[in-house]
Amino acid sequence: DAKTTQPPSMDCAEGRAANLPCNHSTISGNEYVYWYRQIHSQGPQYIIHGLKNNETNEMASLIITEDRKSSTLILPHATLRDTAVYYCIAGGGTASKLTFGTGTRLQVTL
Amino acid sequence: DAMVIQNPRYQVTQFGKPVTLSCSQTLNHNVMYWYQQKSSQAPKLLFHYYDKDFNNEADTPDNFQSRRPNTSFCFLDIRSPGLGDAAMYLCATSSVGGSPLHFGNGTRLTVT
Numbered sequence: 512d513a514k515t516t517q518p519p520s521m522d523c524a525e526g527r528a529a530n531l532p533c534n535h536s537t538i539s540g541n542e543y544v545y546w547y548r549q550i551h552s553q554g555p556q557y558i559i560h561g562l563k564n565n566e567t568n569e570m571a572s573l574i575i576t577e578d579r580k581s582s583t584l585i586l587p588h589a590t591l592r593d594t595a596v597y598y599c600i601a602g603g604g605t606a607s608k609l610t611f612g613t614g615t616r617l618q619v620t621l
Numbered sequence: 622d623a624m625v626i627q628n629p630r631y632q633v634t635q636f637g638k639p640v641t642l643s644c645s646q647t648l649n650h651n652v653m654y655w656y657q658q659k660s661s662q663a664p665k666l667l668f669h670y671y672d673k674d675f676n677n678e679a680d681t682p683d684n685f686q687s688r689r690p691n692t693s694f695c696f697l698d699i700r701s702p703g704l705g706d707a708a709m710y711l712c713a714t715s716s717v718g719g720s721p722l723h724f725g726n727g728t729r730l731t732v733t
Contacts, residue, residue: 543719554711554724555664603719611663
């Protein structure tokens with residue numbers, strides 16, 4: 512799996528968009544970009560994933576650069592319940608296993 | 622709802638006393654994973670099963686073993702738990718071809 516680099520922490524005001532960056536410069540052609548989040552004492556929750564194209568679902572949007580070396584997870588209207596550790600993972604494809612990096616601790620404040 | 626279920630949520634064992642953690646899934650996924658997560662750290666993959674094929678990570682201690690008797694169930698056996706094995710143990714499943722992992726809520730293991 513490709514190594515990922517994320518900022519250790521970020522703050523966001525409630526109601527504003529949270530933009531979480533991730534670098535994955537060694538990603539290979541068949542590896543996906545996955546985003547998960549983990550709230551204390553729970554298992555990681557799947558948010559979104561993509562290969563080359565930008566993706567959007569009911570939780571978030573994923574923007575992947577054209578060279579696929581970085582991506583941004585966008586939570587369009589952050590709420591207090593979005594406070595969590597967010598993990599960006601580059602992997603999967605034919606290999607199927609995913610290796611977690613250190614993640615970004617997002618704090619949403621009033 | 623289809624899901625990944627881990628039992629128990631909390632497990633206490635004594636130093637050196639074997640312990641088994643269980644995971645079941647109703648998703649009918651081919652792949653099942655066990656991760657270890659220590660306090661304030663990211664989950665670390667221990668091993669995974671692709672159907673019945675077992676794949677061990679190179680740095681997973683021999684103290685950790687796993688069994689997958691059928692598609693739905695997977696077990697993590699810790700033969701002689703040490704204090705350093707206290708952690709949250711997470712089970713996950715996926716189908717193949719780039720699909721995301723689905724995690725259970727974990728079992729928190731305490732070693733006394």
